[in-house]
Amino acid sequence: MENIPSIKPTESELEILQILWQLGKATVRQINDELSKMKVVGYTTTLKLLQIMHEKHIVSRTEEGRYHLYQAEIGEQQTQQLLLGKFVDATFRGSAMKLVMQALGNQEVSLDELDEIKKFIAEKEKNLGN
Amino acid sequence: MENIPSIKPTESELEILQILWQLGKATVRQINDELSKMKVVGYTTTLKLLQIMHEKHIVSRTEEGRYHLYQAEIGEQQTQQLLLGKFVDATFRGSAMKLVMQALGNQEVSLDELDEIKKFIAEKEKNLGN
DNA sequence: TTTTATTTACGAATGATTTCGTAGCAAATA
DNA sequence: TATTTGCTACGAAATCATTCGTAAATAAAA
Structure with a gap:
């Protein structure tokens, strides 16, 4: 989790990151269960998002038998910092x-x-x- | 400019709102000139955005001879408040x-x-x- | 063993946002 | 008057994000 993020995660990606920052490592099932507490979301939707995030190197994953364990590859503070900077610029003119x-x-x-x-x-x- | 905003303006809409909050009333040309200081953007792109914002009642306009004068219909503080709340929730878990x-x-x-x-x-x- | 459930992969549909080209007018200029 | 310039309207393409259905593989259960 060393990478300094440079591009904004999307809203959905950020929701997943929040969960990963809390859980550390998690399966798609776990993540989807957490998301389901907040909103209606299909399992394959969550899966697809994680696959996209993996492509973008926002998360890493390890194969654990039949399933994958996902983990955030960008730090919480660093991401908050990035988003905060952009938000201040866009919303409060800096x-x-x-x-x-x-x-x-x-x-x-x-x-x-x-x-x-x-x-x-x-x-x-x-x-x-x- | 009394309306309490309830839906998020998009990023591009927010850029335009920032300009309108500074200028008060402005023509498409003026707004596009301001935007052009920050990024490359075609005139009709700006025009289209203003037309969409007008449909959404984010801005109002008055015909001033041949051209239109646009004006923000949602307040700066109120919009900042709305966006800040959502941002705190999404990025700092509330x-x-x-x-x-x-x-x-x-x-x-x-x-x-x-x-x-x-x-x-x-x-x-x-x-x-x- | 057969069936059911769970998982990943992937393509594609949907929806929202942004961008731009073209057309039609009207005003300004030559 | 004829031409050029500048404006609005609008459709549509391009891009991006999200959602979901289906298929294939494998594990678990009957």
């Missing part, structure tokens, strides 16, 4: 601050989480202020 | 805090902006702490 303010203003963030963010900012200011 | 931390950690945010965010958090804590 202003990460505007995004943060919107997120703090309107998304669910608890008091504890706000504290954590404050600490994080303090750390960052210390480093920036060298 | 955790707005994780998104904020990533954004602060790796996107470009200046010291002044960090201060502004700190003030914003302080305000918010005051309100939450009632």
Whole structure:
């Protein structure tokens, strides 16, 4: 899972990646079961997506007897970073601050989480202020 | 520009919306000129997109003599809000805090902006702490 | 052993988005 | 007036993402 992603995974691919990031390795059956908790999806649809993702080197797989075990080949943080950058550009014209303010203003963030963010900012200011 | 958006604008539509949010009203020509600063795009491509957006009531238009003046029908903040919510769900499994931390950690945010965010958090804590 | 179930592979249909060529007008220019 | 330019409308091609049906192989169950 070393590869730095350069192209955006599609929405469906991202759903599968989320599952793989949680499970580590998983069979098509497991992944499809997880997906089925969220939406109606046929087994071969999931399979096909995994095959496409394999072609694109987004996932790797190992043969385990009769079935395949799939695994994410791109990291969670790195992918989030890539997507976040593109999202900030497209939606907030590149202003990460505007995004943060919107997120703090309107998304669910608890008091504890706000504290954590404050600490994080303090750390960052210390480093920036060298 | 009162409408609350409920469906995601596509990427191309969002590019056009960004321009309209900046210019207010604009002709196809103006919009296409702006787009051309960022990428290669044919005039009729831009025109077609605006016609589609008009059908979807994402933009309105008024005839001004021979040409049309287009205007965004969905608000900037409201659209950002909608997209941000979906993005947090898809990319950060619903955790707005994780998104904020990533954004602060790796996107470009200046010291002044960090201060502004700190003030914003302080305000918010005051309100939450009632 | 025969049948059923589960798996992979793959082609193709569907649907959405983007791009562009052409046509028809009307205005501006020669 | 005749020609060129610039605009809208629209169909259709191209591209991309998603979904699904079918076939082949093999394992599991009857």
